[in-house]
Amino acid sequence: MAGKKKSKKTRESHPTRPTKPISRLLRLPKGPVNLAKLDTAATPGYPGVGKADAPALTQALAPELSDLQERLYANGRSEPERAPRLLVVLQGMDTSGKGGVIRHAMGLVDPQGIQLTSFKVPTEEERKHHYLWRIRKALPNPGMIGIFDRSQYEDVLVVRVEQLVPVSEWNRRYDEINAFEREVADSGTTIIKCFLHVSFAEQKQRLADRLASPAKYWKYNPKDVDARAKWPAYQEAYTDALERCNTDHAPWFVIPADRKWYRNWAVAQLVREHLIGLNLSWPDATFDVAAEKTRVAKS
């Protein structure tokens, strides 16, 4: 036993692991938020040298993430009424890398265990319903990892900045979202909300990059420049969303996102740490193992 414990300790301090838990380092503290003071180029907890070793460090997480996700999935299959779920909410300004995180971090996980939903401009049908209607429909099933590419927060971000509803309406949504997330958490879903925090200068560079290569034209949308012109208003709206919806049951994590390699690694780590926190064991057999062994042997 002593030997076992020692080997575990050695693994914990392995250089592919964060220097401290990412879920502690990136957790947004409660209270007033000042986005300008949160460094978008920082790399807290990163155990490597820099960009060069990031792909290997991120890929090194794959086997453990894969094992953890399989346990989650197995529980969902065997005991759906009790199995936990995970929900990763991705928010951030244009070019902050929501797609990159899905490709490089969430792509480490078996696609069978993922329920990905991209929330676009609401369709005509969606607009007929409460703004949380389409969100509820996309919540992950037991044993699944849900990913929201944008989310309910668009309804206090773009809706607020573009003045799509009266102030009184978006203003009451923060409490509504908190109550909604409480309900989701109480039903067994661990919520990880990630704000991909990118700087004004970095966004400009990324938009320019998209125009510099025909392989990236498809990622460019002229409307992104219109939104960029409203940067201060968006930062203000994000500040409120982060400040007013930063609860224990659905905390915000601020991911410095100017360095793509750090951003991807950090989100993969966050997911890993939360899956470990679920303390998942393999589900019990729902059949008589000995009897089935005999049946198979005779078959």
Add this chain to the structure above:
Amino acid sequence: MAGKKKSKKTRESHPTRPTKPISRLLRLPKGPVNLAKLDTAATPGYPGVGKADAPALTQALAPELSDLQERLYANGRSEPERAPRLLVVLQGMDTSGKGGVIRHAMGLVDPQGIQLTSFKVPTEEERKHHYLWRIRKALPNPGMIGIFDRSQYEDVLVVRVEQLVPVSEWNRRYDEINAFEREVADSGTTIIKCFLHVSFAEQKQRLADRLASPAKYWKYNPKDVDARAKWPAYQEAYTDALERCNTDHAPWFVIPADRKWYRNWAVAQLVREHLIGLNLSWPDATFDVAAEKTRVAKS
């Protein structure tokens, strides 16, 4: 230019590439099918030594698959009315590895580009409709890779063996499926149908393996042994499905599946070759590039 061509040739003959195109080697020839004569443990086209180098050979496909899939996706975003789609249909006896292929081969691709559907026992609502109703709903959107874990073929397999509908009914479905697949292909979807061909002995071993480890109990279903007892009837039903639905617009590929490592590598190769065959270029800009460069520079 000569130099460029040469370097391409070098890459083509690289040892990570199949010795011959997998899509030719594994293509089921038209005409009568004799499943017993198709070797379930073969490894046609495999460029490595064996199991030991398979994970590396499969992983080596990731960058190119990722690039090809991104081109497909980009076309879907920029020109949805013209963009192609890919549909990978996975069929095979229990334990043949449909889940393993999705995890290890399709998992190499960005989850944003995948539309995965697992067809289970039809729900009450599904049973109220034509058996192709739920299949149609799951067809991939422009630029997407659809994966069917089981498919329309269950309606001439389990339905036939378990005598869920009269002979006359399932008997006319082969032509119906051919016509349906013709329609799907004509609307711009490349269809790859994979039969994961596993032996009776290997299935027994895999069922026993699932009972030997608590980490695999969740994969075990006592009903699989019942189906195993009807092995000959299932092989006969598969034979007919393969023989009667083996068309130019939706061909069958028989994947020897006794060796998991070969199976996963082979399906990844098949997908790679079909994506290359789509000859995808990056979509044109849908905006004035020079004008947008100025806008970004001023922003």
